[in-house]
Every structure is written in structure tokens, then in C-alpha cells.
Amino acid sequence: MSAIWDYYTTAWKCLILNWRILFLLYMFSLGLAFLAIGPFSNLMDFVFGDSLVLADITSRFDYSAIADMINHYGDGVQLSISTVFSFVIIYVLWSGFFSGGLIELSMHKNTRSSTLVFWKGGAEYFFRYLRLSVYMVFIVAIILSLIFIFFTKDGLNPLHLKSEDFLIFRFKVLVVVAVVVFFMTSIFRDIAKVIIRDMSHIPFILSSNVKALAQTFTWRFVALSLFNLLFLGLGFLLYLLLKTFMSSTWLVLILSQIFLIYRLAYRFVRLASFNYQYRAVKAVLPLHNQSSPDRA
Numbered sequence: 335m336s337a338i339w340d341y342y343t344t345a346w347k348c349l350i351l352n353w354r355i356l357f358l359l360y361m362f363s364l365g366l367a368f369l370a371i372g373p374f375s376n377l378m379d380f381v382f383g384d385s386l387v388l389a390d391i392t393s394r395f396d397y398s399a400i401a402d403m404i405n406h407y408g409d410g411v412q413l414s415i416s417t418v419f420s421f422v423i424i425y426v427l428w429s430g431f432f433s434g435g436l437i438e439l440s441m442h443k444n445t446r447s448s449t450l451v452f453w454k455g456g457a458e459y460f461f462r463y464l465r466l467s468v469y470m471v472f473i474v475a476i477i478l479s480l481i482f483i484f485f486t487k488d489g490l491n492p493l494h495l496k497s498e499d500f501l502i503f504r505f506k507v508l509v510v511v512a513v514v515v516f517f518m519t520s521i522f523r524d525i526a527k528v529i530i531r532d533m534s535h536i537p538f539i540l541s542s543n544v545k546a547l548a549q550t551f552t553w554r555f556v557a558l559s560l561f562n563l564l565f566l567g568l569g570f571l572l573y574l575l576l577k578t579f580m581s582s583t584w585l586v587l588i589l590s591q592i593f594l595i596y597r598l599a600y601r602f603v604r605l606a607s608f609n610y611q612y613r614a615v616k617a618v619l620p621l622h623n624q625s626s627p628d629r630a
Contacts, residue, residue, distance in 0.1 A: 335557075337611075337614070338554075338557055338558050338561050338607075338611070339561075341558065341607040341610040341611045341614070342558075342561060342562070342565075342603065342607050344443055344606070344607070344610055345440070345443075345602070345603040345604075345606035345607040345610065346603055347443070347444075348439065348440055348442070348443040348444075348602075348606055349599055349602050349603055349606070351444075351445065351446045351447070352439050352446065352447055352452075354449060355435070355436075355439060355449065355452050355602075356595065356598055356599055356602065358449070358452075359432060359598045359602075360591075360594065360595050360598055362428065362432075363594065363598065364591075364594075366421060366424065366425060366428070369421060426464075426467055427464065429463075429467065430460055430463040430464040430466075430467050431456040431457075431460050431463075432452075432456055433456075433459075433463045433527055433605070434455045434456045434457075434458060434459030434460055434462075434463050434531070435451075435452035435453065435454075435455040435456035436452070436455075436601070436602050436605050436606070437455060437459070437527060437528065437531045437605060437609060438451055438452065438454060438455020438456075438458075438459075438531070439451055439452055439455065439602075439606075440602075440605060440606035440609045440610070441609070443606070443610070455531075458534070459530065459531055459534065462530050462534070462539055463527060463530065465539055466523070466526055466527065466530065466539060466543075469543070470519070470523055473519060474516075474519070477512070477515055477516070477519070481508050481511070481512055484504075484508065485501075485504060485505065485508055517559070518550060518551070518556075520559065521550050521555050521556065521559050522546055522547060522550040524559075524604060524605055524608045525546040525549050525550060525555060525608060525612065526539075526542060526543050526546035527605060527608075528546075528605070528608050528609045528612045529542040529545050529546050529549075529612065530542045531609075532612070532613075532616075533545075549612070549615075554611060554615065555608065555611065558607060558608065558611055559604075561607075562600065562603065562604045562607065565600070566597070566600050569593065569596050569597075569600075570593070573589065573590075573592075573593045573596075576589055577589060
């Protein structure tokens with residue numbers, strides 16, 4: 335556990351040394367969000383203006399108001415939704431780029447690196463991480479499809495069901511299974527990012543993914559992932575606690591932006607801590623393999 339704490343704190347030290355990158359990620363995420371949600375926000379202002387209906391929608395779900403907006407401004411709603419989905423693709427591309435930049439920055443853990451290191455890492459490993467993102471999309475789609483097929487294998491028609499209790503039980507079981515599966519998938523994804531960078535001399539990432547899969551179920555990386563999630567959860571609970579005591583909309587907005595920055599910091603710290611642990615394991619394994627024949 336002490337080693338995990340060392341990897342985690344070293345990752346935070348590296349982030350503090352390179353705090354400008356965190357600001358860069360925040361500004362890009364904020365700009366991307368404004369561009370994606372902007373058309374829909376303008377549509378809401380045009381439809382409802384300064385009426386109390388807009389306040390009701392933001393505070394609770396108002397089906398009648400939303401239905402009226404769709405019926406009278408369907409083309410605008412469709413265009414706004416299409417804009418949001420188009421920016422999802424842009425975010426996936428950006429995510430692949432900045433993952434390479436963050437991994438490269440984590441290699442300089444005791445120095446204040448220039449932003450050129452980030453841009454260099456993002457450009458050098460972009461296509462590798464983009465392929466990994468595509469693989470992850472397929473994996474997630476397959477998992478969700480299997481969950482949906484299993485949940486609906488007896489049908490969902492209420493006229494054909496004697497009781498909904500087994501559906502409720504099945505739903506609870508599938509939620510637990512989904513959480514565990516996606517938790518392990520996230521570990522595989524981040525280990526794969528680290529190993530892809532480490533094996534950058536190999537043109538294909540299949541061998542890196544196989545090696546990452548072998549490390550995914552080891553206690554070291556499971557414990558490190560839980561450790562990172564623990565601090566993310568503590569930050570989220572603190573955010574909810576502070577939010578309940580704030581009555582000003584501007585204070586809540588500022589608090590939400592601080593939490594966004596914390597989540598971006600979490601992404602860097604998680605990747606960096608995985609990188610440090612992998613390199614520690616890699617340094618030990620050759621010695622272990624060399625000593626095995628002697629013991630035999």
C-alpha cells in the first residue's frame with residue numbers, strides 16, 4: 335500500500351510541476367462544451383426567453399414544455415442534437431491526442447517540462463491512441479449489447495409478464511456486473527495507454543493490448559485504480575456537500591468549474607500513477623525471471 339501511495343503522490347507532484355497543462359485541458363474542454371451546447375442554449379433562449387418555464391425546465395423535468403418545443407421547433411432541436419453528436423467525435427479525437435501528451439509529461443516526473451513535451455507526445459502517439467479508442471468503443475458496444483440481450487431475453491411486454499420482480503432482480507444484478515466489467519475495462523484502457531507508449535517501437539498495438547490484458551487482473555493495478563477512485567469519490571462528495579450550502583447561482587457555477595478541473599487533474603494523476611507502477615513492475619520482473627531457474 336505504501337508503494338501505491340508513492341505512485342499516487344508522485345503523480346500529483348508531476349501535475350503540480352506542469353500545472354499549465356491542466357489549465358490548457360480546462361480551457362479546451364470549456365470551449366468545446368460551449369461550442370457543442372451553444373446552439374441548443376440559444377434555441378432555449380429563443381423559445382422561452384425570460385419566462386418562468388425556462389427556470390422550471392432547469393430545475394425539474396417538464397415534459398409538456400419540452401414536447402411543445404419539439405413540436406414547434408423540431409428542426410432546430412434536431413440541428414442542436416446533431417451538433418452535440420458531431421462534437422463527441424471531436425472530443426474522441428482530442429482525447430486520443432491529449433492522452434499521448436499526458437503520458438509523455440508523466441515521463442518527466444521530477445522536472446518542470448515545457449508545453450512542447452505535451453504537444454510532442456500527443457502528435458507522436460495520436461494514431462495509436464486513436465486506434466485504442468476505436469477498440470474501446472467496440473468493446474463497450476459489445477458489453478452493452480450483451481447486457482441488453484440478457485435483460486430482454488424473456489421479453490418486456492407487460493402483458494406477457496406474470497411479475498416484474500424477476501426483471502427488477504435481473505436489472506440489479508446486471509448493474510453490478512456492468513460496474514465491475516467497466517471498472518476492469520478502464521484499468522485495461524489505462525494500462526494499454528502506458529504500454530503502447532513503452533512499446534512505441536512496435537508498429538502495431540496488438541501486442542501492447544495483449545500485455546495490458548495480462549496486467550489488468552493483477553492486484554497491483556486493481557488496488558491502484560481503487561485508490562484513484564477513492565479520491566475521486568471524496569472530491570465528488572465534497573462537491574455535493576459544498577453545493578448544498580450555496581444559494582448563489584454564481585457560486586455553484588464556480589464550484590462546478592473547480593470540480594471539472596479536479597476531474598481533469600484526476601485523469602492525469604491516474605495515467606501517471608499507472609505509468610509509474612508499470613515501470614516499477616517492469617524493473618522487478620526481469621530480476622524475478624532471472625532468479626527463477628536458479629531456484630528450480
